Amino acid sequence: MKLLRVPIVMVLLSGLVSAGPAQASSAHSPAIVVSKMTGPGSVSATDTNWKIKATDLGVMWDNGSGEILAAFGDTFGDTWQPPGANGDDWRSQVLLRSTDRNLADGMSFSSAATDAPGHAKELIPSKKIDGDEITVIPTAGVSVGTRQYLAYMSVRHWGEPGVWTTNHSSIAYSDDNGQNWVTGGPRWDNLGGDNHFQMAAFVRRDGFVYMYGTPNGRNGAAYLARVPEAAVLDKAAYRYWTGSAWQPGPDTLATPVVAAPVSELSVQFNAFTGRWLMTYLKGSDVVLRTAPAPTGPWSGPAVVAGFADFPGLYGGFMHPWSSGPNLYLALSEWTPYNVYLIRVTLNRDGSITNPNLVRDPSFERQTTGTVSAPWAVHGNGGIDQATWAFTADRNGFVRYDRGWHDLHQTVPVTPHTAYTLSGWLRTSPDNDNGFFGVRNPGGPPFAEVNFGAVGGWTKFTVTFNSGSRSSVEVFAGIWTDNGDMWLQLDDFALTRT
Numbered sequence: 001m002k003l004l005r006v007p008i009v010m011v012l013l014s015g016l017v018s019a020g021p022a023q024a025s026s027a028h029s030p031a032i033v034v035s036k037m038t039g040p041g042s043v044s045a046t047d048t049n050w051k052i053k054a055t056d057l058g059v060m061w062d063n064g065s066g067e068i069l070a071a072f073g074d075t076f077g078d079t080w081q082p083p084g085a086n087g088d089d090w091r092s093q094v095l096l097r098s099t100d101r102n103l104a105d106g107m108s109f110s111s112a113a114t115d116a117p118g119h120a121k122e123l124i125p126s127k128k129i130d131g132d133e134i135t136v137i138p139t140a141g142v143s144v145g146t147r148q149y150l151a152y153m154s155v156r157h158w159g160e161p162g163v164w165t166t167n168h169s170s171i172a173y174s175d176d177n178g179q180n181w182v183t184g185g186p187r188w189d190n191l192g193g194d195n196h197f198q199m200a201a202f203v204r205r206d207g208f209v210y211m212y213g214t215p216n217g218r219n220g221a222a223y224l225a226r227v228p229e230a231a232v233l234d235k236a237a238y239r240y241w242t243g244s245a246w247q248p249g250p251d252t253l254a255t256p257v258v259a260a261p262v263s264e265l266s267v268q269f270n271a272f273t274g275r276w277l278m279t280y281l282k283g284s285d286v287v288l289r290t291a292p293a294p295t296g297p298w299s300g301p302a303v304v305a306g307f308a309d310f311p312g313l314y315g316g317f318m319h320p321w322s323s324g325p326n327l328y329l330a331l332s333e334w335t336p337y338n339v340y341l342i343r344v345t346l347n348r349d350g351s352i353t354n355p356n357l358v359r360d361p362s363f364e365r366q367t368t369g370t371v372s373a374p375w376a377v378h379g380n381g382g383i384d385q386a387t388w389a390f391t392a393d394r395n396g397f398v399r400y401d402r403g404w405h406d407l408h409q410t411v412p413v414t415p416h417t418a419y420t421l422s423g424w425l426r427t428s429p430d431n432d433n434g435f436f437g438v439r440n441p442g443g444p445p446f447a448e449v450n451f452g453a454v455g456g457w458t459k460f461t462v463t464f465n466s467g468s469r470s471s472v473e474v475f476a477g478i479w480t481d482n483g484d485m486w487l488q489l490d491d492f493a494l495t496r497t
Helices: none
Strands: 032-036 057-062 068-072 094-098 114-116 135-144 147-158 164-174 187-189 199-205 208-214 223-228 239-241 246-248 263-270 275-282 285-291 302-305 313-318 326-333 338-346 376-378 381-385 394-400 404-412 418-427 434-439 445-451 458-465 471-479 485-496
Touching (some): 057 135, 057 313, 057 326, 068 135, 135 208, 147 199, 208 263, 275 313, 285 326, 302 313, 302 326, 302 338, 376 381, 381 404, 404 485, 418 434, 418 445, 434 458, 445 458, 471 485
Parallel strands (some): 135 199, 263 313
Antiparallel strands (some): 032 338, 068 094, 135 147, 147 164, 164 187, 223 239, 239 246, 263 275, 285 302, 313 326, 326 338, 376 404, 381 394, 394 485, 418 458, 418 485, 434 445
C-alpha cells in the first residue's frame, strides 16, 4: 500500500519498502476501472504535458465557474520509475483543472497551475526535511464564490505503514483559480499527536462549509465541524459536533461521527440519492457509507474497491460531477504510483448495485506465474508479476509463435439482459490478429472485436444481449501464425448496460 513516503528527492528503487496490512481483505470489488488519470498512458498524458509522471490522491472540487480542480500529493518528474514514490523534480502537491463532463470515457485535464510552460508547480512550499517537515499534503478543497480553499497537512515524519506524524493542518486560499496560494489561515496544531482535524474533507451546503476530520495516520475516527461559508478563514467561527449540538472550540469537544479506522475521507451531498455520501480507506479497502444528514447516522460500510483486486490502493476521492446512478472516484495505487478513475453504480438509497461480474478482474489474486481459477488459459499463457501492468502489480498474458492462445473466464449472467464488457489490452508490435469478446462457454464467439498491434494499454469494449444464456465466457486472445507474438490483459469488467 501507499504507506511509506520517500524522504529524499531521489531514491534508489532498491531502497523502497512498501508493506501491506497484516491481514488484507478478500472482498470482491464492485468498482470498474474507467481510465488512468495521471502518469504515462493517462488520458491527458500528464507526464509530457505537465511533468507529472507519478503522483497520488486527486482531491477534487467544483471551482464554481465550470471547472473541477484536482489537487494531487507528492509528485515526481522524468526520472520516476515504479514502484512507489521516487525520482527527481519532487513537488509536494500539484493542481490540474478539468472541464470534462463525460466521465464515461475517462477524465481529461485542460490546464494546470504552472511555474513554467509545461511544468506543474508546487502550490505550497515544504521543507522536505525528515523529522521537521518532510512534505505538505493536500487533503480537501472547496470554493466559496470565486475563492478557492485548500486544506493541507504538514507532515513531520512518515513512520510505519499507516502511521505518520504531523505538525499541524491548515487552510490556504487562492483568488486566481488555484494558480497562487496564500497560507496562514486557520491552523489545528498537533502538539499532542492526537488532534482530530489533521486530514479533512469539505462540503459546502446550506450556507456552511462542513469539515470532516481525522487524526494523522490511518487509525483514527472521523469528526465533524462546520463554519459559515463567509468565515472559512476565521478559526473562532468553527463549531464542533458533540453528538448532540454544535459547540465552539476547543476541537477536543468533537465526538466521532464514524468509528475508527477512517482515513483519506471524501464526502459529498449526492443529488441522485438525496443522501450524504462518504468514501474512505477502512483498513485495506475503500468503502462507501451514506447518511440522511451530515451528522449521520451513517450506514454500514460497503466495499467499493478491495485490496485483493487493487493492491496498494488508497484515497478514493469522489468526483463532484458524478451524476445519476454513476459515482466516479479517483483511486491511487502504490506500484504504478498514479491515480485511476473508477466507477460504481448506486441505487436511489445510496447502496451499490450492478457490480463488476468478472472475478479477479485485474489478475491480482493470482499467486504464481501460472493461470489459476477463476481464469483459464487456452494454449500458452501466464501471469506477469512486474511493474508494467495497467493497474497494480499483475496482468495476464498469452504468447507463442503459432496457433490460438487466450485467457478466458465463465461468468454467470441474467438471461435477456444487455451487458457491456470492457478490458485493457496491449500487444507485441507484430500482432496482426487479436480478438476480444464474449462466447458461449466452450463454444463460438457471438460478440467480439478484432484488433491488430496495440502499442500502449488500450481499452476495448463489447456490448451484447445475453439472450437465453445464463452464463457467458469472456476472453481475449491472438492467433500467432506469423511469428512470436504476445498479448497482455488487465482490468476486465462486465456490467449490465
